[in-house]
Amino acid sequence: MQNDFxxxxxxxxxxxxxxxxxxxxxxxxxxxxxxxxLSSVGFTDALLPESANGAALTLTEVWPMLFSMGRHxxxxxxxxxxxxxxxxxxxxxxxxxxxxVLAQGVPEGTITFxxxxxxxxxxxxxxxGVNFGLTATWVLVQSEASVWLLPASKAQRTPSGGHGxxxxxxxxxxxxxxxxxxxxxxxxxxxxxxxLSLAVLxxxxxxxxxxxxxxxxNQREQFGKPIGRFQALQQQISEVAEQVFGARMAAEMxxxxxxxxxxxxxxxxxxxxxSQAVARVVAVAHAVHGAIxxxxxxxxxxxxxxxxxxxxxxxxxxxxxxxxxxxVLQANSSALDFVRTELFAEPAA
Amino acid sequence: MLTALEFNxxxxxxAAFRSEIRQFLNEALVGMPSHxxxxxxxxxxxxxxxxxxxxxxxxxxxxxxxxxxxxxxFSRFVLSEELLASGAPVASHWIADRQSGPLLLRYGxxxxxxxxxxxxxRGEAFFCIxxxxxxxxxxxxxxxxxAQRTEAGxxxxxxxxxxxxxxxxxxxxxxxxxxxxxxDRQKGLSQVIIDLSLPGVTVRPITDMAGDAHFSEVFFDNVxxxxxxxxxxxxxxxxxxxAELAFERSGPERIxxxxxxxxxxxxxxxxxxxxxTETSSLVGSMVAxxxxxxxLSLAVTxxxxxxxxxxxxxxxxxxxxxxxxxxxxxxxxxxxxxxxEFIASPDLLQTLGYLExxxxxxxxxxxxxxxxxxxxxxGLGLR
Numbered sequence: 001m002q003n004d005f006x007x008x009x010x011x012x013x014x015x016x017x018x019x020x021x022x023x024x025x026x027x028x029x030x031x032x033x034x035x036x037x038l039s040s041v042g043f044t045d046a047l048l049p050e051s052a053n054g055a056a057l058t059l060t061e062v063w064p065m066l067f068s069m070g071r072h073x074x075x076x077x078x079x080x081x082x083x084x085x086x087x088x089x090x091x092x093x094x095x096x097x098x099x100x101v102l103a104q105g106v107p108e109g110t111i112t113f114x115x116x117x118x119x120x121x122x123x124x125x126x127x128x129g130v131n132f133g134l135t136a137t138w139v140l141v142q143s144e145a146s147v148w149l150l151p152a153s154k155a156q157r158t159p160s161g162g163h164g165x166x167x168x169x170x171x172x173x174x175x176x177x178x179x180x181x182x183x184x185x186x187x188x189x190x191x192x193x194x195x196l197s198l199a200v201l202x203x204x205x206x207x208x209x210x211x212x213x214x215x216x217x218n219q220r221e222q223f224g225k226p227i228g229r230f231q232a233l234q235q236q237i238s239e240v241a242e243q244v245f246g247a248r249m250a251a252e253m254x255x256x257x258x259x260x261x262x263x264x265x266x267x268x269x270x271x272x273x274x275s276q277a278v279a280r281v282v283a284v285a286h287a288v289h290g291a292i293x294x295x296x297x298x299x300x301x302x303x304x305x306x307x308x309x310x311x312x313x314x315x316x317x318x319x320x321x322x323x324x325x326x327x328v329l330q331a332n333s334s335a336l337d338f339v340r341t342e343l344f345a346e347p348a349a
Numbered sequence: 350m351l352t353a354l355e356f357n358x359x360x361x362x363x364a365a366f367r368s369e370i371r372q373f374l375n376e377a378l379v380g381m382p383s384h385x386x387x388x389x390x391x392x393x394x395x396x397x398x399x400x401x402x403x404x405x406x407x408x409x410x411x412x413x414x415x416x417x418x419x420x421x422x423f424s425r426f427v428l429s430e431e432l433l434a435s436g437a438p439v440a441s442h443w444i445a446d447r448q449s450g451p452l453l454l455r456y457g458x459x460x461x462x463x464x465x466x467x468x469x470x471r472g473e474a475f476f477c478i479x480x481x482x483x484x485x486x487x488x489x490x491x492x493x494x495x496a497q498r499t500e501a502g503x504x505x506x507x508x509x510x511x512x513x514x515x516x517x518x519x520x521x522x523x524x525x526x527x528x529x530x531x532x533d534r535q536k537g538l539s540q541v542i543i544d545l546s547l548p549g550v551t552v553r554p555i556t557d558m559a560g561d562a563h564f565s566e567v568f569f570d571n572v573x574x575x576x577x578x579x580x581x582x583x584x585x586x587x588x589x590x591x592a593e594l595a596f597e598r599s600g601p602e603r604i605x606x607x608x609x610x611x612x613x614x615x616x617x618x619x620x621x622x623x624x625x626t627e628t629s630s631l632v633g634s635m636v637a638x639x640x641x642x643x644x645l646s647l648a649v650t651x652x653x654x655x656x657x658x659x660x661x662x663x664x665x666x667x668x669x670x671x672x673x674x675x676x677x678x679x680x681x682x683x684x685x686x687x688x689x690e691f692i693a694s695p696d697l698l699q700t701l702g703y704l705e706x707x708x709x710x711x712x713x714x715x716x717x718x719x720x721x722x723x724x725x726x727x728g729l730g731l732r
Contacts, residue, residue, distance in 0.1 A: 324633030
C-alpha cells in the first residue's frame, strides 16, 4: 500500500489532524479550520466523475486514503463524505431530485449517513445516534424509501454517546425537512455506505492502535527489561497482529470495485470482520499500556474509544454477519463456492 | 519483519484448471460422507494419490525435467484448495508433494533429485517428516536421534514420534544429530533420508482418540544409511527445516480442516429452512472469516510468486487459520446445544465428533499455537 495516495494522505492527516486537534473538537471546538485544511487538498471529490469536476477514481484507488483517515481518527465523517458525495452526484445526475439543496450541485461540507433509528412524521424528522452527528455539516437521512439531505446546523443536536463521543441525536422541524427532501429512492444503500466507511476506519484505527501497542511493549520496562520480552504479552500481541491483518484485508476487499460503489456482500463481510476484531484489539492494547493508557493525556484513548463506538455503529458484527449469512443460506453452493463467486468474483467451477 | 499483506485475486487463467480438478473430484469422490471428508489431509488412499499422479497433479510446481508439471504457486493454491475443501483423502502423498519434493529440489544433490523427485511425482514415493521425539516436542532443538559417520555412510539410532502417516510411507526425511551433544542445540543437526524398509527400522502406528491411526512412532536400531542419505549440508539441518516449514505453513491447509462440518451444517439448515437472525449471524461470521483468511493466504502465495520467503506472514495466516478451524467446530457444537430439536443427521454428528476429537491437533501439528505466536512476536521485533 505504499503508494502516492497513501503517503500524501498520511502526511496531510498527520499535519492537520493531530491528537491536539482531535481533543479540541471533542471538547466542542469548531471544525471549520480542520475541514478547510482537509478539503483544500482536493481529495473530497475523488470519487466523482470528471464531468462533475471529480477525479473519477475507483473505490479501490481511494482505499489507502480511507484507511489513513482511520489511522488518524479524523473527528469528521470524511470517509463518509467521499461516498456520500458520489451518491449525491449520481442522484443529482440520474433522478429528478429537484430539491433546492441539490439544485446547485453537491453542497460543501461533510456529510454523514443516518439509515437507522429514523422517525419521520408531521413534526419533522428525527435521527438518533447519528455517527459523527456532532461534527457533520450534512446528514443523509433515510426512512424507508424517503431520503433527505438535512443541514446539521438547522437541527436540534444532543450528544448521544459517552464521554468524547461525536455521535448525536438530531431532529429537524417539518419545514426544514420538507425543504430538504430529495425524494424517493428504491435502494439508497446508506446502510452499506455507512458500514463501508466504518469498516475501513476501524481497520485504520486498529492498525494505529496496534502500532502504538507494539511501540509501548518495546519501550516500557519492568523487571529490568522491555515488557514485550515477556511471553505472556508476546502471545497476546501476536494474536492481535492477526486480527489487525484480518481487519485490514477485509476492509481492502470491501473496497474492491471498478466504480465508486462497493459490492454489498463485501461490505457485510468487512463490517462483520472488522467489528468483531475490535474488542480483542482494544483489550490487549489497554492491557499492554497499563494505567497510562486510560488517561486523558495519553493518545491511545483517542483511537480505542472510537474503535469501540465504530464496532457497533451502523450495525455491528452480529448485524452484518447476519446479512451475509442470509445470502449464504439463500445460495445453493458450498461455502467455498459462495466465497469464491460472491466475495472474490471468481467464475463458477 | 512483518509487512502488510495486500489483496490479490487468483489469476483468471487458473479458472479452467479449477474446473478440470472439480470435474475429476466430483467423479472420484462421489458418495463420500462428510465424516470421511473431515479427515481430509489426515485421510489416506494410495489409489487416490496415484490417480492424482496420473493427472499430473503431484509435483505440480516441480520442473518438468524432474517429472513435475512446472506450474506456478497459484495453480498449486487452486489444487490444494479444491482437494482440501472437497475432503479428498490426500495424506498418502501430501507431505512428499508439499515439503519433501521442494526440499530435495532446493537442497538435494542432482542424484537425489533424479532418484526421488520423479518417484514423488508418479505417486510411487510417499514421504513423512521425522521431527518430534519422545523428549522433544516444541523444543525441537533438543532431539537425540543420532546419525554417526561410518566408512560406508551413516549409522542411525534413536526414535521419532507423532510422525504423520509414517506407517504408510516409503521414506522419512528426519532431523537428527550428526555431531556435538544435545546441549549444542541447533548446531550439529542435519537432515537425512531414511528408507523405511531398511533393517533396524520399526514403525508402530499410534491409535488416536478418533479411532484412527494417523500418526506413528518410528524406532531406529543401528540402521545403516548410505553416504547419500544426507540432505543438503551437514550441520545445516535446523535452517533447512525452518525453510521447509515455511512451505508447510503457507498453504490453504489451515483454513479448510473443518469445512466438511460447515458445509454439512449449512446444507442441513437449508433443508430445514432455518434462517433466524442468530443462526444467519453465525453462518455469516464464519464465512466472513473464511473469506478473509483465504485472501490472506492468497497474499502469502503472491509473496512466494514474488520470490520472497514469507515465513512470518505464513505463521500469521496459519495461527489465525487454525484458530478459525477450531472455533468453527466449537461454534457449531454450541449451536446444536442451543437447538436440541434440530434434526442432526448421523453424518453431521459423526463429522462433528471426529473434528471435536482431532481439532485439538490443528494448533499442534507443524508447530504449536504458542510456538507460532513466538515466531510472530520475533517478526514484530519483540524478541
